[in-house]
Amino acid sequence: MLRRYKDFSIDVGLHRGSFIAAPRAEQQRWVVHRAVDELAEQLRHLDVIAPEFVDGTTRGEINAEWHGSEADYHDGSLIIEGQQVMQDWEAALMRRMAERVGAGHGDILEIGFGLGLSATFIEEQGVRSHTIVEFNDQVLEVAKAWRARRPDSDIELIQGNWQSVMPTLGDFDGIFWDAFPTSEDEFDQYVLRDSTVAEAFFSEAAAHLRPGGVFTYYTNERDSLSRRHQRSLLRYFSSFAVEVVDGLVPPADCQYWWTDRMTVVTATR
Ligand SMILES: C[S@@+](CC[C@H](N)C(=O)[O-])C[C@H]1O[C@@H](n2cnc3c(N)ncnc32)[C@H](O)[C@@H]1O
Secondary structure, eight states: OEEEOSSOEEEOOOOSTTTTOOSSHHHHHHHHHHHHHHHHHHHHHHHHHGGGSOOOOOOOOOOSOSTTSOEEEETTEEEETTEEEEEGGGHHHHHHHHHHHHTTOSEEEEEOOTTSHHHHHHHHTOOSEEEEEEOOHHHHHHHHHHHHTOTTSOEEEEESOHHHHGGGOOOEEEEEEOOOOOSHHHIIIIIIISSSTTGGGHHHHHHTEEEEEEEEEOOOOSSSOOHHHHHHHHHHOSEEEEEEEOOOOOOTTOSSOOSSOEEEEEEEO
């Protein structure tokens, strides 16, 4: 099947006769055409939005263990291992996610403290308890100072990565995930291969949410969710809501996001 459009073409060859083996050839043609139409639409959409991207800069490699690495806080950003781990232009995004996860005012689990923006917004929701898992030792010290300024809140800080800490935790009403790849292997898997950077955490989130509990996470998706991403969510959650936070202003040298909006997901167990 060769589709020619004004600006590009798509050539699809099915190599196995039994590939997409619908009972009738007409059905097979129909679903394959739909899939190709979707790809064409996505390419046209990217053509419209790409000129608006900020220039960005190239990320360096992560070379050392994350937990003992220096955490460099300056100018509203956090740098660890040369990575732009967090920047304060994300505040509106963090606020919306915190509002969604804290809406029930229950027991909240948060993965990754960073600048503490989302942690502060979650506290502003008035939640019953707030458990924060943070992998980097120096970030954890910043989190301890942040907690000390909130003596009336029930805040527990846990040092470690979510991969090893989750089996030790109980159940929550809301889970907020905003970690960051801590090695090149994680970058390759979570950022480049998975449907969304949080996908590896989906099963953990579902396992530790009470019925009706909600999960939100940094999506890395601009204005919608890919089919692959949606299918992965529906494998673990009964439903999900999608909204877009716009008006974001990543700086010209941002290494990890180039556009003015990001999708927020609220998944319900
Ligand atoms: C993007 S920042 C979080 C930003 C935060 N939401 C805010 O509003 O400031 C990511 C944080 O997660 C931590 N982190 C990275 N990988 C982790 C992991 N596997 N488990 C726990 N924390 C992790 C990083 O050290 C960093 O502090």
